[in-house]
Amino acid sequence: MRIATWNVNSIRSRIDRVTAFLERHDIDVLAIQETKCREDQFPGLELSAMGYEFAHQGLSQWNGVALISRVGLEDVATQFADDQPMFGEPEIVEARSIGATCGGVRVWSFYVPNGREIGHPHYDYKLLWLERLRQASAEWLAENPDAQIALTGDWNVAPQDDDVWDMSVFEGHTHVSKPERDAFHAIVDTGYADVVRPFTPGPGVYTYWDYQQLAFPKKRGLRIDFILASPALSTRVETAWIDREERKGKGASDHAPVIIEIA
DNA sequence: ATGGTGGTCCTACCA
Numbered sequence: 001m002r003i004a005t006w007n008v009n010s011i012r013s014r015i016d017r018v019t020a021f022l023e024r025h026d027i028d029v030l031a032i033q034e035t036k037c038r039e040d041q042f043p044g045l046e047l048s049a050m051g052y053e054f055a056h057q058g059l060s061q062w063n064g065v066a067l068i069s070r071v072g073l074e075d076v077a078t079q080f081a082d083d084q085p086m087f088g089e090p091e092i093v094e095a096r097s098i099g100a101t102c103g104g105v106r107v108w109s110f111y112v113p114n115g116r117e118i119g120h121p122h123y124d125y126k127l128l129w130l131e132r133l134r135q136a137s138a139e140w141l142a143e144n145p146d147a148q149i150a151l152t153g154d155w156n157v158a159p160q161d162d163d164v165w166d167m168s169v170f171e172g173h174t175h176v177s178k179p180e181r182d183a184f185h186a187i188v189d190t191g192y193a194d195v196v197r198p199f200t201p202g203p204g205v206y207t208y209w210d211y212q213q214l215a216f217p218k219k220r221g222l223r224i225d226f227i228l229a230s231p232a233l234s235t236r237v238e239t240a241w242i243d244r245e246e247r248k249g250k251g252a253s254d255h256a257p258v259i260i261e262i263a
Numbered sequence: 264a265t266g267g268t269g270g271t272c273c274t275a276c277c278a
Contacts, residue, residue: 009269009270009278010269010270010271012270013269013270013271034270034278036270036271037271060271061270061271061272062271062276062277114277114278116277116278156278210268210278211267211268211269211270211278212267212268212269213267213268214266214267214268215268254268254269254270254278
């Protein structure tokens with residue numbers, strides 16, 4: 001079974017690339033982020049025609065997450081916890097998480113808040129969001145240590161210096177600060193392993209390249225998209241890769257898909 | 264190649 005995660009940066013402008021990606025890599029479950037549309041705008045017909053079910057959480061033109069599966073899609077949840085942090089005016093639980101059981105694996109699609117600037121309210125929101133996610137994901141494992149769980153998505157954190165094209169450029173910026181990295185590693189320490197990194201060692205291996213300043217051809221990227229797997233799921237991972245080709249050409253998302261193959 | 268972002272919606276905001 002193949003599970004992938006991809007920040008598509010608008011599903012409506014990228015639906016043809018999404019369907020081509022599903023075919024090209026023979027994907028069973030795809031978690032997407034930044035759909036940037038409401039429920040009624042989601043282009044589901046193309047997916048249904050290919051034999052995929054989908055569940056989408058989209059409240060406005062911002063954020064938005066979805067799961068696309070051809071191996072079942074059960075027990076859909078649009079929050080990882082009852083006390084999921086809120087943001088905005090008025091405050092709402094934004095469309096940043098959706099989970100479902102697909103082919104026996106509990107798959108989550110997360111779009112972690114960006115943080116904007118260190119000290120910005122959005123930065124505090126980001127840290128709180130990751131801490132709540134750590135609590136929730138720890139509880140899932142406490143309930144069932146053998147649970148098959150995949151925490152996937154755009155984490156908006158580059159956990160290691162190797163995950164950044166030039167650390168000096170990111171001094172004092174979000175994505176690399178110690179509190180953000182600590183929050184990410186706290187989830188790993190709970191028992192969820194980065195199952196992609198062993199198959200895609202750095203340095204110079206990224207999942208995101210800014211649209212500006214020719215970042216992609218200049219190899220100026222970040223590794224911020226991850227698949228974290230529970231212990232029982234980790235042992236099933238046979239290989240993993242980043243589809244860097246998907247970042248090429250006209251009409252690409254600024255993120256590349258990340259894929260795992262499990263036994 | 265001597266340039267230089269792209270998505271939302273239409274005016275800034277977000278990344």
